[in-house]
Amino acid sequence: MSTLVLDREYFINVFRDMLPFVDKESEHLQQLDSAIGDGDHGINLTIGFREVAKQLDTINENAADISTIFKKVGMLLLGKVGGSSGPLYGSFFMKAGKDVTGKNEVTFDEFCGMLLNGIESIQLRGKAELGDKTMIDAFLPGAEVLKQDSPEDPVEKFTAFVEAMKEGAESTIPLIAKKGRAMRLGERAIGHKDPGAESAWMMMEVFLKRLKEAASA
Amino acid sequence: MSTLVLDREYFINVFRDMLPFVDKESEHLQQLDSAIGDGDHGINLTIGFREVAKQLDTINENAADISTIFKKVGMLLLGKVGGSSGPLYGSFFMKAGKDVTGKNEVTFDEFCGMLLNGIESIQLRGKAELGDKTMIDAFLPGAEVLKQDSPEDPVEKFTAFVEAMKEGAESTIPLIAKKGRAMRLGERAIGHKDPGAESAWMMMEVFLKRLKEAASA
Amino acid sequence: MKRLVNDGYEVVEELLEGFTKANSDYVELLEHDKRVVVSKKRGDKSKVGIIIGGGSGHEPLFINYVGENFADASVVGNVNTSPSPEPCYNAVKAVDTGKGCLYMYGNYAGDVMNFDMGAEMAADEGIQVETVTITDDVYSSENIEDRRGVAGDIFVFKAAAAAAAKGLELPEVKAAAEKANAATRSMGVALSSCTLPATGKNIFEMEEGDMEIGMGIHGEPGVRRDKIRPADEVVDELLGYILEDHSLDSGDETYVLVNGLGGLPLMDQYIVYRRVEQVLSEKGIKVYKNLVGNYATSMDMVGMSITLVKLDDELKELLDYPTDIPNIKF
Amino acid sequence: MKRLVNDGYEVVEELLEGFTKANSDYVELLEHDKRVVVSKKRGDKSKVGIIIGGGSGHEPLFINYVGENFADASVVGNVNTSPSPEPCYNAVKAVDTGKGCLYMYGNYAGDVMNFDMGAEMAADEGIQVETVTITDDVYSSENIEDRRGVAGDIFVFKAAAAAAAKGLELPEVKAAAEKANAATRSMGVALSSCTLPATGKNIFEMEEGDMEIGMGIHGEPGVRRDKIRPADEVVDELLGYILEDHSLDSGDETYVLVNGLGGLPLMDQYIVYRRVEQVLSEKGIKVYKNLVGNYATSMDMVGMSITLVKLDDELKELLDYPTDIPNIKF
């Protein structure tokens, strides 16, 4: 069990990093979505995280705890994005905040639990299963890593988590889609990576970068 | 005075040559019309002379004289083309036929008179003057050559006619248009040759080619 | 070639076949001249015949403006090309009820020559035909009578058609058209050429990202070529030209048309309308009514035009007259 | 970038501002939620609330289908993106008169998730909301319930709206929508991508001269990419897919929609209609009514879809119900 503790500053910093990250990857995500969807996945995330960036200071000022910060971010994504990724990522962050009411710092293990809650809510909302060629193909292998009661240090564990998600995203390439827009493509979806799976691991990598800082501080 | 006589076969042959000529020059004429008009001058002539080609045998079978052949060709252009060149070239051929009723061959001088009648009718119909940047800028200098009571041989005279028209067409390049679509362009018309002036001399060159054959026969 | 056609030289015949089949309650082609669309809603009362027309490729102009209390006939030319004299004449023969006919069309040399010849043929038989050529395109000439007709056509058609429907005589119907024409100003912008079906090619090349202010509805070059700018700036420039030319003052009322040229999304047209309304209301000019959509196109040309009609009570009454035409609420 | 917009991320707000200004007799935005267009023609009689919606960029869909005897509200998402749950819920709050509401929208994962959440929020307050997702796009799946909704939306909307206007209760209104949906089949073809205003770029690249049979209204890939063929052959192929899937026999009556996707000339659409009518009449299938034009677009996408509705007396009565909506005769 790790002793790393993450304070609200850590999470605020991560959410502040989201817009620059999305700006950088927007085109790449759009291209993936163009191939098998409607080409707007990067735009959707931009719209969502622009709003988050705009309101983050106010959220930080008014939020009583980390739980509220996550819920507010989730609600902004839910309210501003729409489409598939709005409710999915919106639920992810909203539900990630549900068990940490009143806390202004969380242990690394609590943080892993938060992510597991978020992942569960995406499954509940989207009803996708492993192999349907969605972000679930990235999140589920990641969840397996998070659940392991491993003695490793947090950075190592979180790196393994992101790696597992990245591999999960890769694994969508040969698949036929069973959910989302790509579902109608049949064989033509083969050979293309799912954009939501790609954005999912990349977003978790933003958490990882700040985690390395926090761990070495 | 020349003694060259042109029979109805000559004119039928010329009219038969028109469609291949237009097919060859259509794109070139379109480009000229694109620059200062609406890009359809070649299409308009194609539509007209396709119909002429289609009906030429019937016209030849039923026409009592050269006059009727010209009138029918003119009416087909008038009826099928529309736009500016329909009534202008339509009138040209219709009026070119007006003084040769009952004839199945005409002297070269009578033929020159026919063309002068045709040119006059374009002026009447379109009311353009020299320098307005229209086909008139080709026809009027040509008409001057036709009117000269010259002793030369027909081919030489007709060559000079076509040459004068060609130079007239060139002379439209630096002009600002005063008639037709290009009228609204102002200075932007400068540097472009008028498409109708170009098609006018080229059409007369089709007459010239067959005239050379007839003269050497 | 981003077009869905068969033979590029048969588009007009096929268009008319499709159009008349789709709207057989409203229109038919003349039995002996398939280039004349005639209204089936003419009824049998005697009235001035309303005849409009021009080249094809501007759909819904001109053919959709035939119907009840609108045009009685439309004469159809080749793509971007005036109809020839005979169908102009045949249209008169078909719809004249003894009270004479009014020709209305955009002011283009070719149309003038052909319709005039049609009118001469009718005159030879003692049928009176008057003509009003439409000249709403502000930037096409300094002299109003030399200007081109573009989307503003539809207001002139409607005003005259309403006057005819009300039973007015030919001189009054003509006066209504002239009045509407004098009150109407348009100006357009194009972001691309249209594609000619006969060649499958653009009329002219336009760099991606360029626009041409003042371009004509057949692709005639306009005022100048420029880089595409934000919609609001483009609107401001177009309105600037129109308002400089048109005496519209605070307190005046207008009918506004934002007209798509065929390839511009309706989304963009509403964004444009938004700005038009902003500018007019800043100036105290009231929008009485408006139309936003593709009312007079240049096939697939990407672009739009803005038309302002300066209204008085007479024009309001004429332009409010109820009509029933294919697919268009106007 | 052949678009006339300002900031590509502001297009929806500006579209709605322009649309509601242009049609202030018909519609307004909710004071507290600018993503909900509400009809001003609802009157004060109690009836089932008709709520439609989806992403922007399909204008005139969905916003123009709000009005008298049509939808009571439209919920507006970002470009090509479902609206979020809150406006879906706010629309219910705005138009419910105690008889419950019906959500209707094209069957897309995003829309289903968001509208469902809106319905849950309404249910929490005891307001009953039923849903019919439209599944007219023949080639989008073997299973009808997995299919996408495209231009056929408008028939389902109209049928349900008419049922509501007649005073029927929610289960019957829902049944009318389901019946219309079951009777409606569409199939499209695209010759180009649309341009996303946020990026100024095409969603995907398409070679000049290529077409994609079965492409979705958001640019989702279709059946296959092919060289553009003559219009008649394209129509024959699309109709082939539809008629294989749809039990339309000699003697049956249909409502036909030839729908332009935004960038295809109306000329071409009439040429297409011509062929549709030819094929149907060869098979003895009667065209009861038709629509030809841009009724559900993908902004500037060049392409079209064909929709056939199999009619019976009940559907005819519903689809003939008089309506009054902005700019569209339907």
Ligand SMILES: Nc1ncnc2c1ncn2[C@@H]1O[C@H](COP(=O)(O)OP(=O)(O)O)[C@@H](O)[C@H]1O
């Ligand atoms: N039912 C679902 N469950 C999980 N993820 C889904 C589901 N449907 C879609 N997705 C994810 O959403 C991504 C698309 O997001 P986005 O492009 O933003 O939304 P839209 O499809 O509405 O345009 C897909 O790549 C996929 O990963």
Ligand SMILES: Nc1ncnc2c1ncn2[C@@H]1O[C@H](COP(=O)(O)OP(=O)(O)O)[C@@H](O)[C@H]1O
């Ligand atoms: N009033 C006129 N008098 C003489 N020639 C004219 C006149 N108006 C136009 N033209 C000629 O017609 C040509 C254009 O013909 P065309 O492109 O076929 O017709 P349109 O202008 O109707 O498209 C011009 O280049 C010009 O030479």
Ligand SMILES: [Mg+2]
């Ligand atoms: Mg997407």
Ligand SMILES: [Mg+2]
């Ligand atoms: Mg021309």
Ligand SMILES: [Mg+2]
């Ligand atoms: Mg022309």
Ligand SMILES: [Mg+2]
């Ligand atoms: Mg989307």
